[in-house]
Amino acid sequence: MENLTQFFWFCSGAHVDTLKKYPTEHNKYVGIGATIFFTALFAALSGGYAMYFVFAGSPTAVIFAIFFGIIWGLAIFNMDRYIVSSISKSGSTNQQILQATPRILLAIMIGIVISRPLELKIFDKEIRQQLKTSYLNGQRSRIDTLNRTFDLKYTAELQKNSDLKREKDSLEKDINRSRYILNQEVFGDKTNQTSGITGYGTYAKQKESIVVQKEQRLEIVRKELTAMDSFFTGRKVLDGLSDQRMFSGKQLDSLANVAGFADRNRALGQLTFQEDGTRDLDNYLAISFIGFLFILFECLPVFVKLMSNKGPYDIALQNTDDTAIYHSGRTMDKDISVIDGVHDTRVNTEIDQQKRQLTRSGNIDRDLD
Structure with missing residues (x-):
């Protein structure tokens, strides 16, 4: 427990030698240090998970995830430690709040950054289903776009093909009707379109020739x-339209498994909306509360430091800083005095040298006269 306490004191950024003198302050800084440590731990897990999806499918994905997770966690740990330790309790409440404001904003940004990858893991099942739906809709939209482009490109040919189909259908109906009338003519059935004379006579031959003509035209249309x-x-092969197919269930599972960080993040955002575009309040609140939880967790050390009363450790630390500043100022004044003395000595020496040179020059001028 003593080693654990020492470790959490280190995490809190406290001056350990000064803190040891005030037992009433020990638990407070153990709590602050533990909060900073676990925030860094969650950051390491979050960063490692995000990096794992960046290198998903690679045999080195786990190695890169662990390495980046450690680096990211240490970076967040160092930043949190600095933020908390840099808040001074010597000023008034307003001064402390003003001093902590940029640190709180930075903590909020850190909380948002470290919470997103963990949200992706928590809603992994829902994200996979949303990815399948998105991929299926995207493929359907892609095929529809290619079909529209194909229709615009071959409008005349498609119109001609449509006319031929209508003519084919019309000819087939006419041929069936004409054959029926021909049979009535041959068997002597009296109607308004037949003569009522039994046998293969003149009228029957005329009707048969009409059927033959229509069949010849039908054959041309079919060709x-x-x-x-x-x-x-x-043309569909050349334009790539024939290669497009709707994804099967197995293909959708494979695509969801290899989806990158950007696709999963987009799918998580889509979970907060329904199909009609309205906000899905349940999913939105669930995802938002997790983000708010990590933001609060990240800001908690700063809030604890602000809410805590000014204790003996803070007073002692302030006195130590004031003493160090005072001695540093005295030392600086002495150094400046020494520098000024040396400077004055050098200036006086240079003036004496110039006087001697002027005197020597005056003696030479008199000798010349």
């Missing part, structure tokens, strides 16, 4: 439709 179908099949 043209076959040619058009071959044309469209070849």
Whole structure:
């Protein structure tokens, strides 16, 4: 327990030698240090999980995740430790709040950053389902876009193909009707379109020739439709339309497993909306509360430091700082005095040298006269 206490004191950024003199302050800084440590631990897990998805599928993904998680956790630990230890209790409440404001804003940003990857892990099942839905809708939209582009590109050919199909259907109906009338003519059935004379006579031959003409035209139309179908099949292959298929369940599972961090983050955001675009309040609150929890957890050391009363440790630490500043100022004054004395000595020496040179120059001038 003593080693654990020493470790949490270190995490809190406290001056251990000074803190040991005041037992009433020990638990407070153990709590602050523990909060900073666990915040860094969650940050390491969050950063490692995010990096794991960056290198997902690579055999070195776990190694990179562990390495980055440790580095990220140490960075957050160092930043939190500095934020808490830099808040001074010597000023008034307003001064302390003003001093802590940028640190609280920084803590909020850190809380948002470390909470997102953990939210992705917590809602992993829902995110996978949302990814499958998104991939399926995206593939359907892609196929629809290609079909619209194809239709615009071959508008004339498609119109001709549609006309041929209508003509084919019309011819098939006419041929069936004409054959029925021909049979009535041959068997002597009296109608408004038959003569009522039994046998293969003149009227029957006329009606048969009409049927033959329609069948010949139908054969031509069918050949043209076959040619058009071959044309469209070849064009769909060239345009890549024939290769597009809707994803199967196995393909969707595979795509969801290899989804990157950006896709999963986008899917998490989509969970907060329903299909009609309205806000899904249940999912939104669940995801938001987790983010708020980590933000609060990150800001908690700063809040604890602000809410705690000014204790004997804070007074002793302030006195130590004031003493160090005072002695540092005295030492600096002495150094400045020494520097000024040396400077004055050098200046006086230079003036004496200049006087001697002027005197020597004056003597030379008199000798010359």
